[in-house]
Every structure is written in C-alpha cells, then in structure tokens.
Amino acid sequence: MFCYQCEQTAGGTGCTRVGVCGKNEDIQSLQDTLLFGLKGIAAYAYHARELGAIDTEVDAFMHEALFKTVTNVSFDINQYIELVLKCGYINIKVMELLDKAHTRRFGIPVPTAVETGTRKGPGIIITGHDLLDLYELLKQTEGTGVNVYTHGEMLPAHGYPELKKFKHLAGNYGGAWQEQKKEFKEFPGAILATTNCVLIPPENTYLDRLFTISITGVPGSKRVEGRDFSELIKKAKSLPELKEAPGKKIMTGFHHTAVLGLADKIISAVKSGKIKHFFLIGGCDGAKAGRNYYTELAEMVPKDCVILTLACGKYRFNKLDFGDIDGIPRLIDVGQCNNAYSAIKIAEALAGAFKTDVNGLPLTLVLSWFEQKAVAILLSLLYLNVKGMYIGPTPPAFLSKNVFSLLQKKFDLRLVTNPKDDLEKILKK
Numbered sequence: 001m002f003c004y005q006c007e008q009t010a011g012g013t014g015c016t017r018v019g020v021c022g023k024n025e026d027i028q029s030l031q032d033t034l035l036f037g038l039k040g041i042a043a044y045a046y047h048a049r050e051l052g053a054i055d056t057e058v059d060a061f062m063h064e065a066l067f068k069t070v071t072n073v074s075f076d077i078n079q080y081i082e083l084v085l086k087c088g089y090i091n092i093k094v095m096e097l098l099d100k101a102h103t104r105r106f107g108i109p110v111p112t113a114v115e116t117g118t119r120k121g122p123g124i125i126i127t128g129h130d131l132l133d134l135y136e137l138l139k140q141t142e143g144t145g146v147n148v149y150t151h152g153e154m155l156p157a158h159g160y161p162e163l164k165k166f167k168h169l170a171g172n173y174g175g176a177w178q179e180q181k182k183e184f185k186e187f188p189g190a191i192l193a194t195t196n197c198v199l200i201p202p203e204n205t206y207l208d209r210l211f212t213i214s215i216t217g218v219p220g221s222k223r224v225e226g227r228d229f230s231e232l233i234k235k236a237k238s239l240p241e242l243k244e245a246p247g248k249k250i251m252t253g254f255h256h257t258a259v260l261g262l263a264d265k266i267i268s269a270v271k272s273g274k275i276k277h278f279f280l281i282g283g284c285d286g287a288k289a290g291r292n293y294y295t296e297l298a299e300m301v302p303k304d305c306v307i308l309t310l311a312c313g314k315y316r317f318n319k320l321d322f323g324d325i326d327g328i329p330r331l332i333d334v335g336q337c338n339n340a341y342s343a344i345k346i347a348e349a350l351a352g353a354f355k356t357d358v359n360g361l362p363l364t365l366v367l368s369w370f371e372q373k374a375v376a377i378l379l380s381l382l383y384l385n386v387k388g389m390y391i392g393p394t395p396p397a398f399l400s401k402n403v404f405s406l407l408q409k410k411f412d413l414r415l416v417t418n419p420k421d422d423l424e425k426i427l428k429k
C-alpha cells in the first residue's frame, strides 16, 4: 500500500517511518474511503449548487473531512470510523438537497415508458448526469428539427414533467457508460458529455462529433461554454440523419412519491403473501468481467418478488420483461445513483408501515460498485445501519483487510459469490 506519510511503499525498503505508518494501514484505508466518499458528495453538491441549492452543513463537513486526511493529523482509528459514517449521513443530506432541487425545477418524476429506438432526422445524444444541461439543450433545440436522445444515467430524465414535455426528447439510446465507444461510434449524430463517466473515443471514430461541458474534458473535443449549444446544434444538423427505427420501451420515473402512491397496494400484497421479498439490485456498472452476476441474479429472482433498481447497473437487465404483481411493476427504476435517496425513503416508509426497521423488512440490497458516488452511497447505507448487504463484483481495493472485516462484523457486509447460492441464502432468511 502507498503511504501518504512518507510517500513510499508502506513498510518497504524506502519507508522512513517503519513501525509508524506500517501500523496505520487501516487509518490510510479509512482516509481513502473518506476521500472517495467526499468525491461522491462533491458531485451531488455540484449539481445541487448549479440548481441554486446549497447546504452549509454539507460544505462544512467537506472541509472538516478533507482536513482530516492531511498528513499526521490523527492516529485514532475510532475517529475515522465515526467520520466515514458521518460521511454517509452527509451524503444522505446532499442527495436529499439534490432531489429537492431537481423536483423543484423539473417537477416530480412520474412512471414513464421510454422509447429505445430512433426517429428519422438529425440527433444529439446526451450522456452523464446533469439534468440542467439536458433542460437547456432541449430548450435550444426546440423547433430546430433536431431530436435529443439520452444515454446512460440520463435515462431517468424522461420521468420529469418539465423535461418530458419536450416532444423532441425522442428516447434513450444504448446502455451504460462503458458501451460509449461502441454506441457513440454507431450513433450518427452529435454527442454531448455532461459529467463522468465519459470515455476517450477510439481513434478515427467520433471525436469530431463529441462536445464536452463544465467538468468533462476530452482532448480534441469541442467545448461548450455558458450552456450555449449553438455549435452543437449546428454540428448535429450537418451530420447524417438517424433512421426511423422504433424499439422496445423501458420504464423509468419511479420516484419515491410515485412508489409511495402504491404503498397500500404494496403493503396488502406483502400481507397476503403475493410479494415475498424485495431486492434492490443496482449501482454503478463497469466493464470488468463478473458483472453478468447482476443480470443472472435479476433473471433468477422468483416471480413473487419485486426488484428496485437505480444508477447505470440497471442496464444489465432493464430491457427484460418482469411483468407485475397485481398492478405493481416487478421492476421499479427509481432513477439515477443520487436517487438512492428515493430508495431510502421507500424502505423507511415500508418499515414504518410494518412497524419495524429497514433490517426487519423482507428486503436485500445487492449493490454493484465502481466509482466514488457508489462509495458515498454505501457509506450512507452503513450510516443507516443497513445489515446484510451484498457488494461486488469485487471488494473495494481501498478497504484494508481489517477495515473490511470490521464492516463484515458490524454490518454483516457480504461479497457476492454466485447468483444461485446468494439467492438461496437470501430467500432462506
């Protein structure tokens, strides 16, 4: 492990603090966890701020926690454990802040069937998470004949009334972020990348059609400044048109308000035994092997169970037909990763209705992790004392052995194994 104290490999031949930093591997691990969590919080706080929402408690924590990661500041492991859990609490606050900012500006999402095919005419595909960029793009493309398609984490945008009202918001094209190289190459129109996760285009493919904005940057791409999309629109008009090719529809927009509208139905389906178990299968998707686990698990979930999902991990299975239980959809897409806040609200409301806590519900969380927002969300769930979660496909590399085993002991945190065995264990509970 790299040591931030002496900037050498900890305990290695160049280590100048043998016996000091060597003992601090767990503190380094917790400091790294904190840093990753803060990056996730920063992303959500950035989006909220762009929409005019700030929270001084969130900002103050960012400073305190970042300060706590500087050299030789504390050697007390318990302080760091407390701080990573507080990071989870602050992440809930910032997700709530962002949810309020989104719903205030774009309305409360409603369940919406989204087209996955294409319409005849020029098109722009927009990827990333920034709904304000999408809104401004829709305003500026209105009446120009250019259709707008969402990609990856933009899919949940289709559920927001103030975004779905634009008739030229034509559908969702493709899957999760790691498919960009293939899907953007095939997409004939112009491309706008608003946030992570953006990839560098392979040589001689779509770099000349790629535009970046705000925090994104790809050398050779064109920059959009001040949300002025005129060059992007001009480019889209100069490119070959997309074909009329209708596709399958997929559902999104199950904000907690919509799901809680079904609360009575859900509660009576649980009481009558028609719904046996809830799964939350979702999180960040990635390109490494092993992620088929999530597709296979979703396919194996028995027909008397409901799957909640969020973030781009859902693309592993969101085009499958799961049907419904007495009108309650078996696949409920609550939205982007920040809408983990909605999933928490749903779980808390169900727990309240059944006079238990989240751990007393027939609910299991099976999370895929990849980047920093997923870390912040994991910390939020640990802060809420959610036990028995499964994470995968691999353990986060920044968790030392001791820290991981501490989490396993305290929160019964489990690593995914294979879908069949995990499902059997979950349903036996």
Ligand code: SF4
Pocket: 152, 153, 177, 196, 197, 283, 284, 285, 286, 311, 312, 313, 337, 370, 371, 373, 374
């Ligand atoms: S959910 Fe995570 S992996 Fe997926 S696009 Fe968003 S940040 Fe990237």
